[in-house]
Amino acid sequence: MKFYFKTIVLLLLIAVVIASLFIFPFMYIFSVVILVLLVTFLYDIFQTKHTILRNYPVLGHLRYLLEGIGPELHQYFVENDTEGTPIDRNHRAYIYERAKLQNETHPFGTELNVEKENYKWMQHSIYPAKKLEQPPRVIIGNSSCKQPYNASLFNISAMSFGALSKNAVMALNLGAKAGNFFHDTGEGGISEYHLKGGDLVFEIGTGYFGCRTEDGNFDPDKFKEKAAYPEVKMIEIKISQGAKPGHGGVLPAVKNNEEIAKIRGVKPHTTVLSPPGHKTFNNAKGLLQFVQQLRELSNYKPVGFKLSIGSKDEFVEICEEMLHTGIKPDFITVDGAEGGTGAAPIDFSNYVGMPWEKALVFVVDTLKHFDLKKDIKIITATKIFTAFDIFKALCIGADICNSARGMMLALGCIQALKCDTNKCPTGITTNQSNLMRGLVVNDKWKRVKNYHHETLNDFLELFAAAGCTQLNELNRKMIYKQVNDEILSYEEIYS
Structure with a gap:
């Protein structure tokens, strides 16, 4: 009964909008939107392939939209600079900066956890050598x-x-x-x-x-x-x-x-x-x-x-x-x-x-x-x-x-x-x-x-x-x- 009640309410709403067109012509654009939503609603409740859409008509599409842009949302708004995968943001920035000949320095110290298991570093000398003019081949x-x-x-x-x-x-x-x-x-x-x-x-x-x-x-x-x-x-x-x-x-x-x-x-x-x-x-x-x-x-x-x-x-x-x-x-x-x-x-x-x-x-x-x-x-x-x-x-x-x-x-x-x-x-x-x-x-x-x-x-x-x-x-x-x-x-x- 609850499901049919929602459908009846939606149909009545559409009827009201269409009727209002005769009084308020500018409502035309709203009626088109409502009509699209109605068609989507009817398609969702009768299709059999997607459970989410069948149980949550119209709103279920929002879930698929967010899922589709999930990698972008995660990359730009969720992941931090050092733990993104497959390649973290710091490594990507390293490459972009060198490719574009942009600023290649990093302020305020390392962002890495130097006490973390498997942290790696190289040995330096207090007597550094003169930098070679050309890389060896x-x-x-x-x-x-x-x-x-x-x-x-x-x-x-x-x-x-x-x-x-x-x-x-x-x-x-x-x-x-x-x-x-x-x-x-x-x-x-x-x-x-x-x-x-x-x-x-x-x-x-x-x-x-x-x-x-x-x-x-x-x-x-x-x-x-x-x-x-x-x-x-x-x-x-x-x-x-x-x-x-x-x-x-x-x-x-x-x-x-x-x-x-x-x-x-x-x-x-x-x-x-x-x-x-x-x-x-x-x-x-x-x-x-x-x-x-x-x-x-x-x-x-x-x-x-x-x-x-x-x-x-x-x-x-x-x-x-x-x-x-x-x-x-x-x-x-x-x-x-x-x-x-x-x-x-x-x-x-x-x-x-x-x-x-x-x-x-x-x-x-x-x-x-x-x-x-x-x-x-x-x-x-x-x-x-x-x-x-x-x-x-x-x-x-x-x-x-x-x-x-x-x-x-x-x-x-x-x-x-x-x-x-x-x-x-x-x-x-x-x-x-x-x-x-x-x-x-x-x-x-x-x-x-x-x-x-x-x-x-x-x-x-x-x-x-x-x-x-x-x-x-x-x-x-x-x-x-x-x-x-x-x-x-x-x-x-x-x-």
Whole structure:
């Protein structure tokens, strides 16, 4: 009875409003509003899909509206500066300020809780060294390589065209060109937007996009053609990535247009799932043979592989096979479970793969155990945003750092978390022309270059503060962590 009483009252109200039109013509606009509410009310009470709308007609829509803008409300009005996720406000501000060449200082002291468990800091010297004029660079390429590459300490991590818009890819590549650092193509293949003059790392994923046969197998001839591009400086075999190891990449159908499909060699407007593993190998020996095959097809450019650590025994087996076959990659890229992605199942993002710090330590120490580290450079990526992140990674044992989300933020990403919907409001992870137009390439590439340059400049200041003049002086004694109310160096934690 209560429900019908409300309906009768509403109908009577509408009747009164309509009748009043004959007396007060200006009431027309109000009658339209009431009519819309009535139609909504009737639809809500008779539909069967949404319980909230059925029980709370009209008002229930407010709940869905608030839910839709919930991430924005949380990001701008709820989260504090240091605890937001996936990337907190302070880190985002750090990147924006350097990309825009704005104020890079911070007033009134740290906002971090320095007594908090796992708080990390670096050792400085009371006798700081003179700051270097230019950041050191690292040569990648062992004795099997005929075209070694002189790499920056900080580069663009793997992000595919398709996952990113063409404007974003062009801006990243032009930034890499201007700043003299490399741009990893991601597993989506090489597009014309990658060929703006920046150095490239050609990533080969499990789908072999850009170098695949019609049935999805590896095509040596197509690879050889792409690897010969002068922009391609290194080749990276993607075994797995931290955000979804053992799963393979996902390109939603809504983002797979004709242009992207042609570059990848797939059907347009279909969801493209990269296989979880490679077809060309299924064991350690096969992986190393594939490394050698790509090395020969690329005329001996540096070749390496990227992985997220799962089974430690499998990586140990790869090292043992390196000694047995004599085939050593020129580099290994270590990704952590905290790595980012445009689209992944939530369980894979949350619960699969070894966290970055422990993964990097394990890979470095295992290579040293087998006396392989001297021949293999370590590239690492996973939440590398600041100069301290780079300093810490190099102290742990990495040679080079990459960043994906940091470079996206430099482009103007606002962490809207809509990468997989094709509705990115900043035009970075969408192919909708009305959204892409907001990303002006001629402006954004400068921000990528600025972020790279200013972050490495910050690194040189930390480097000098530590009293260092050579990269080989960095070690685990220089990084400390708060563990169970004790102060321990990384050398003590990871002896």
